[in-house]
Amino acid sequence: MRHGAKLPHYLRSVRxxxxxxxxxQPAFDGDRVEAMARCEAAGVNTLLLPNIDTASIARVHxxxxxxxxxxxxxxxxxxxxxQQDAWEGELGTIETALRSSDRRYVAIGEIGFDxxxxxxxxxxxxxAFERQVAWAKEMDLPIVIHVREAFDAMFEALxxxxxxxxxxxxxxxxxxxxxxxxxxxxxxFYLGMGGVSTYKNGGLDAVLPHVPKDRVVLETDxxxxxxxxxxxxxxxxxxxxxxxxxxxxxxxxSLAETAEITTANAERLFRLNQFQPKR
Ligand SMILES: [Zn+2]
Numbered sequence: 001m002r003h004g005a006k007l008p009h010y011l012r013s014v015r016x017x018x019x020x021x022x023x024x025q026p027a028f029d030g031d032r033v034e035a036m037a038r039c040e041a042a043g044v045n046t047l048l049l050p051n052i053d054t055a056s057i058a059r060v061h062x063x064x065x066x067x068x069x070x071x072x073x074x075x076x077x078x079x080x081x082x083q084q085d086a087w088e089g090e091l092g093t094i095e096t097a098l099r100s101s102d103r104r105y106v107a108i109g110e111i112g113f114d115x116x117x118x119x120x121x122x123x124x125x126x127x128a129f130e131r132q133v134a135w136a137k138e139m140d141l142p143i144v145i146h147v148r149e150a151f152d153a154m155f156e157a158l159x160x161x162x163x164x165x166x167x168x169x170x171x172x173x174x175x176x177x178x179x180x181x182x183x184x185x186x187x188x189f190y191l192g193m194g195g196v197s198t199y200k201n202g203g204l205d206a207v208l209p210h211v212p213k214d215r216v217v218l219e220t221d222x223x224x225x226x227x228x229x230x231x232x233x234x235x236x237x238x239x240x241x242x243x244x245x246x247x248x249x250x251x252x253x254s255l256a257e258t259a260e261i262t263t264a265n266a267e268r269l270f271r272l273n274q275f276q277p278k279r
Contacts, residue, residue: 014043014259017266018240020110020144020171020192020219021047024059027223027234036067038238043259047237048270050074050110050144050171053081054093064103072275074109074144082121082128091128098135106270108136109144110171113153122150126157133161136168142269143168144192151179162186169269172196172221177207184215190269194219195227195235198246208250217266218243 018039028035039047047067049060051074063071075098077090098105111132113125136143145168147154154170167188173180174196183189193216196202208216218240220227226235227242241255248258267273 014241014244014256015046015263016042016044016218016240016244016259017046017048017263017272018044018220018222018237019048019169019217019266019270020050020194021222021237022050022052022056022224023047023222023237024049024056024063025223028236032063035236035238036070038236039070039240042238042241044237044240045070046263046266046272047071048074048106048266050078050107051076051094052078052110054090057093057097061103072106072270072272073103074107075105076107076109076111076132076144077128078110079112079114079121079125079128079146079150080117082125084121084124087124087128091131095135098139104275105141106272106275107142107144107168108132108139109142110146111143112146113150113157114146114148115150115153116148122153126153129157130161133157133166137163137165140165145170146172151175155182158186167269169217171219172225173207174202174204175207176203177210180207180211184211188269190215190217190265192217192219193247194221194243195225195231195239197243197250198227199231205250208247209252213251213261214265216247216262217269218247218262 051060060073064073169190169192170183171192172194173191197204220235220237220240222235226233244259245255248255
């Protein structure tokens with residue numbers, strides 16, 4: 001396919017970044033190359049890949065190696081994988097990957113709090129979060145926060161850990177305006193907007209028009225949480241363009257302007273100019 005051949009004319013100069021995608025997961029083992037081509041056709045030229053646990057590390061590395069100009073990895077332990085007995089070993093492996101000189105990661109992620117599936121691990125989720133935040137400060141990397149039914153836990157942790165050396169994003173933000181403003185008050189923090197912004201009951205139509213445009217980044221969280229009209233089906237990174245259009249509508253702006261602003265935000269937060277060749 002000729003570069004950009006499938007791109008509608010109004011999208012040809014648009015550059016969109018999917019700041020949170022698990023395209024490395026088995027859900028894409030059958031058509032990952034095609035999914036990457038669909039990204040290019042939709043103007044989604046950069047993908048940031050959050051790690052989940054020790055089993056996913058090799059998959060993240062595979063995509064970083066295969067598409068070194070388009071795929072950038074993160075390293076971290078997801079709160080759902082902070083499990084009794086296993087979590088310290090997993091964190092050790094993740095720390096080894098982070099400190100290895102083989103690869104550079106754009107963030108510590110994804111880390112955070114999840115009380116949807118298991119409330120019994122809250123104590124160790126706090127310890128794992130604190131340890132990973134310390135790495136982020138030491139290595140001058142942003143944190144990518146997952147929070148599900150656990151805003152109180154996240155705020156409690158950030159209230160005590162945040163300082164001027166910390167920056168990050170609350171990915172797949174689903175909170176209300178008050179919670180959004182509280183996140184932004186931490187300083188160099190951003191809100192990650194994904195498919196939920198397209199849901200009628202998602203509540204983000206009451207948030208997005210009221211937050212500063214320079215604090216929003218786009219994502220899919222694929223293969224989860226597909227935007228309308230793909231809701232309920234597998235999500236993929238090319239759909240970041242749908243999220244961009246939805247955010248543009250809520251901002252009453254153009255897709256091109258929204259893409260430009262959110263891409264600049266992502267490049268600033270993740271310091272992508274240190275990773276990407278000049279375009
Ligand atoms: Zn994720």
